[in-house]
Amino acid sequence: MSELPPARGFSAGNFGLKLLRGVRVVVRTISIRRVTVFRLTLTRSFSKMDLSHLVTIGLWPAKRAPLSGADLDYFAQHGVDKTIADLIEQLAKQKPADPYKFIAEAASKLAKSGGGAQETAPKAEAKPKAEPKAEVKAEPKAKAEAKAPKVDSRAESRAAAAPSAGNGENDARIGEVGTAIRELKEKLKKDGVSSKDINDNADVKNLVAELQALKAGGGSGAPAAAAPKAAPKDTAAPKEKAKKAPKTTEVVAAKQPAKGGGMDVKKADDVPEWYAQVIMKSELIEQYPVKGCFILRPWAYKIWESIQGWLDCEIKKMGVDNCYFPMFIPKCYMDKESEHLADFAPELAMVTKIGDRDIDEPVAIRPTSETAMYAAFSNWVQSHRDLPVKCNQWCSVVRWEVKQTTPFLRTREFLWQEGHTAYADKAGAEKEVLQILELYARVYEDLLAVPVVRGTKTKAETFPGADYTMTVENFIPATGRAIQGATSHHLGQNFSKMFDITFQDPADPTGKKMEFAFQNSWGMTQRTIGVMIMVHGDDRGLVLPPRIAGIQVVIVPVGIKASSTDEEKAELATVCMEHYMALSQAGLRVKLDDDTTNSPGWRFNHWEMKGVPLRIELGPMDLKKGEFVMAKRNVVDPKAGKSTGKLATLVAEVKQTLEDIHSEMYQKALDERAPRLVSVDEWKDFSPQLNQGRLVLVPFCGEPDCEEVIKNMTKEEAQGDEEVEGGLRMGAKSLCVPHEEKYNLKCPTKCINPACKCTTVKKRVLFGRSY
Numbered sequence: 001m002s003e004l005p006p007a008r009g010f011s012a013g014n015f016g017l018k019l020l021r022g023v024r025v026v027v028r029t030i031s032i033r034r035v036t037v038f039r040l041t042l043t044r045s046f047s048k049m050d051l052s053h054l055v056t057i058g059l060w061p062a063k064r065a066p067l068s069g070a071d072l073d074y075f076a077q078h079g080v081d082k083t084i085a086d087l088i089e090q091l092a093k094q095k096p097a098d099p100y101k102f103i104a105e106a107a108s109k110l111a112k113s114g115g116g117a118q119e120t121a122p123k124a125e126a127k128p129k130a131e132p133k134a135e136v137k138a139e140p141k142a143k144a145e146a147k148a149p150k151v152d153s154r155a156e157s158r159a160a161a162a163p164s165a166g167n168g169e170n171d172a173r174i175g176e177v178g179t180a181i182r183e184l185k186e187k188l189k190k191d192g193v194s195s196k197d198i199n200d201n202a203d204v205k206n207l208v209a210e211l212q213a214l215k216a217g218g219g220s221g222a223p224a225a226a227a228p229k230a231a232p233k234d235t236a237a238p239k240e241k242a243k244k245a246p247k248t249t250e251v252v253a254a255k256q257p258a259k260g261g262g263m264d265v266k267k268a269d270d271v272p273e274w275y276a277q278v279i280m281k282s283e284l285i286e287q288y289p290v291k292g293c294f295i296l297r298p299w300a301y302k303i304w305e306s307i308q309g310w311l312d313c314e315i316k317k318m319g320v321d322n323c324y325f326p327m328f329i330p331k332c333y334m335d336k337e338s339e340h341l342a343d344f345a346p347e348l349a350m351v352t353k354i355g356d357r358d359i360d361e362p363v364a365i366r367p368t369s370e371t372a373m374y375a376a377f378s379n380w381v382q383s384h385r386d387l388p389v390k391c392n393q394w395c396s397v398v399r400w401e402v403k404q405t406t407p408f409l410r411t412r413e414f415l416w417q418e419g420h421t422a423y424a425d426k427a428g429a430e431k432e433v434l435q436i437l438e439l440y441a442r443v444y445e446d447l448l449a450v451p452v453v454r455g456t457k458t459k460a461e462t463f464p465g466a467d468y469t470m471t472v473e474n475f476i477p478a479t480g481r482a483i484q485g486a487t488s489h490h491l492g493q494n495f496s497k498m499f500d501i502t503f504q505d506p507a508d509p510t511g512k513k514m515e516f517a518f519q520n521s522w523g524m525t526q527r528t529i530g531v532m533i534m535v536h537g538d539d540r541g542l543v544l545p546p547r548i549a550g551i552q553v554v555i556v557p558v559g560i561k562a563s564s565t566d567e568e569k570a571e572l573a574t575v576c577m578e579h580y581m582a583l584s585q586a587g588l589r590v591k592l593d594d595d596t597t598n599s600p601g602w603r604f605n606h607w608e609m610k611g612v613p614l615r616i617e618l619g620p621m622d623l624k625k626g627e628f629v630m631a632k633r634n635v636v637d638p639k640a641g642k643s644t645g646k647l648a649t650l651v652a653e654v655k656q657t658l659e660d661i662h663s664e665m666y667q668k669a670l671d672e673r674a675p676r677l678v679s680v681d682e683w684k685d686f687s688p689q690l691n692q693g694r695l696v697l698v699p700f701c702g703e704p705d706c707e708e709v710i711k712n713m714t715k716e717e718a719q720g721d722e723e724v725e726g727g728l729r730m731g732a733k734s735l736c737v738p739h740e741e742k743y744n745l746k747c748p749t750k751c752i753n754p755a756c757k758c759t760t761v762k763k764r765v766l767f768g769r770s771y
């Protein structure tokens with residue numbers, strides 16, 4: 001398709017003209033097979049989104065053929081552009097107080113006089129529209145169409161950058177195209193075109209295709225290939241072919257197997273295989289030829305961004321600033337802090353060569369950034385006025401795991417955030433440790449709908465170099481194993497003494513006494529996503545909690561049969577689009593999947609596999625009743641998961657349902673965990689409970705040596721199927737000393753280890769097999 005030549009009074013580039021101060025005229029052609037809709041829209045550039053200030057005038061049917069070079073000649077011959085240019089000129093000359101009224105009246109006159117080009121088409125009834133119109137982008141149709149895929153990816157990256165932010169530009173454009181569809185149809189109808197021909201009209205289909213491309217930018221991980229593919233084909237299609245198109249589509253759809261997703265293995269039968277399938281089939285993960293490293297596909301990264309967006313906002317409220325430190329740790333830092341890095345040494349990746357020559361001083365790739373950051377902190381902190389220092393970085397770290405790696409849960413490189421802070425006072429630092437712990441708990445509970453146990457690590461499990469480590473611990477019901485969710489460490493003065501992070505003691509009258517800063521470090525990783533998959537996923541695939549789902553709602557038009565009238569089809573498409581827009585504008589991440597190359601059943605499975613929390617089904621019958629069907633992904637029984645809503649209150653009902661889904665998912669996970677978290681007072685019950693996939697709350701003295709004994713005993717008493725990779729039996733380790741008193745009921749004073757002499761135990765400690 002070629003572009004319209006610049007009409008008089010228009011700039012060629014954008015087909016817009018600055019008319020009066022703050023008022024802009026935008027012309028757009030929706031070209032195409034039978035009718036060329038030539039629209040002139042006024043916008044006020046200072047309030048582009050104020051739809052009440054938009055006036056649309058003039059719909060001129062031009063020619064029953066795709067817009068071509070011949071059309072341009074046709075326009076020139078028949079004065080279409082001249083008509084508008086004249087109007088613009090008049091506007092510019094007269095500068096009417098109310099340009100909208102002026103244009104409306106002019107349009108009305110034009111319509112009466114048969115203005116514009118009319119040859120084969122019936123007489124136009126250019127009517128000033130009373131209702132507000134969506135914003136028009138100053139871009140000719142042809143150009144916009146060619147750009148469609150790009151618009152997509154831009155929109156996607158925008159959505160990614162700001163998960164909760166709306167996509168105003170895209171929405172406005174969607175609104176524009178949606179309006180154009182309705183107007184085009186009205187127009188065709190008034191022109192006496194039969195409803196069948198209207199819906200066979202390639203114009204309509206083209207516009208729908210454009211909408212698809214735009215919509216896909218609303219948060220879809222799936223490519224919007226359908227739109228760009230369909231558009232040129234339909235545009236070029238001869239009339240006969242276009243007429244047949246809808247039927248062909250239906251037949252093709254009907255012939256396709258109703259798949260689109262589906263797992264080959266049940267979660268209960270083989271968790272590792274199930275997990276491997278879920279993450280591949282739901283398009284979260286792609287394999288990569290470096291062992292233990294995986295590609296996070298957009299569908300996964302969107303989840304990470306949601307988590308990141310929320311947490312980043314929360315830590316900023318606490319005064320934490322983001323920064324970035326180099327990924328390479330120099331040898332001099334490693335030497336400085338032997339104990340801390342020694343713990344990471346077996347997993348430390350070193351750069352020892354550049355090209356084929358050895359480098360003089362090998363550098364490590366950060367497994368964590370304490371050493372890198374604290375050397376800098378030392379320079380930054382001179383007086384107590386320089387404190388607190390609160391830094392965080394979002395980055396990846398490398399720990400060259402020798403154990404079996406599992407995407408998200410245990411990988412050699414992983415994404416995380418690491419917060420590092422330094423305080424003048426211990427109390428301030430300790431308060432922060434708990435605040436951060438609570439944020440981590442909320443990531444799991446409020447975003448991922450996964451319950452956690454908040455607690456403190458035993459000595460044996462404390463982070464190397466920390467005074468103490470606080471943790472949130474998750475439970476995976478399918479395997480009966482625990483998994484550490486995130487940790488917040490109080491480092492005391494251990495690192496500040498090593499890295500000389502000191503300040504003058506303000507209380508000292510001589511001003512000479514130096515104090516060491518009190519420090520914390522805290523981190524949360526992409527493991528969050530793995531835990532969420534493990535806890536919520538089911539035999540149909542991924543189940544995403546609404547607050548982090550890349551797409552929260554998918555709308556699937558249903559009930560279109562070979563016998564459906566074109567009117568029914570058109571109405572359904574329009575209503576689906578309206579609701580898509582309404583939900584998008586309400587801030588929800590929505591996908592309208594009206595790609596008829598796949599059957600509705602295929603699409604159901606596809607989005608279920610990908611875990612989209614809520615599906616809206618809309619069919620002709622629903623429209624008649626003013627209703628829609630909602631299907632909740634989190635409910636296993638398809639019938640029980642369905643409910644009916646009223647179209648009039650769609651947005652409110654969808655929002656409420658998403659909240660309900662979150663609560664239900666959380667409650668379900670909690671209910672599954674509750675009977676698996678048992679108090680055990682004597683050793684004889686320890687392994688039997690553990691071997692049934694439970695976590696045990698036991699009286700424990702807290703000593704590392706004693707813990708080692710327990711670990712070994714549980715390893716010996718493990719059942720045959722409790723093997724980790726390599727045929728080794730897995731023992732239980734301590735997970736945490738829970739903070740909440742409800743986990744500490746009737747705690748015996750004797751340590752659970754029969755050989756342990758300790759009889760002054762105060763707290764139950766959570767033990768379990770863990771990832």
Ligand SMILES: [Zn+2]
Pocket residue numbers: 700701702703706707751752753756757758
């Ligand atoms: Zn003990």
